[in-house]
Amino acid sequence: MYKCYLCGRSDTALLEGYVKGVGAVLLCPDCWRRLAEENKLLAGASGGCNCG
Numbered sequence: 001m002y003k004c005y006l007c008g009r010s011d012t013a014l015l016e017g018y019v020k021g022v023g024a025v026l027l028c029p030d031c032w033r034r035l036a037e038e039n040k041l042l043a044g045a046s047g048g049c050n051c052g
């Protein structure tokens, strides 16, 4: 059973996100949006410096 990395929800669709310092995780839409707003999600390989 897959669960949200942050809140543990498993009753909703989960999105894969890549959290800085953590790696690839599964997130519910609410947590995914919150991390995105806090700029904690890596947005793929488009034009970013991958150093650091």
Ligand SMILES: [Zn+2]
Pocket (backbone or CB within 6 Å): 004, 005, 006, 007, 008, 009, 027, 028, 029, 030, 031, 032
């Ligand atoms: Zn969640």
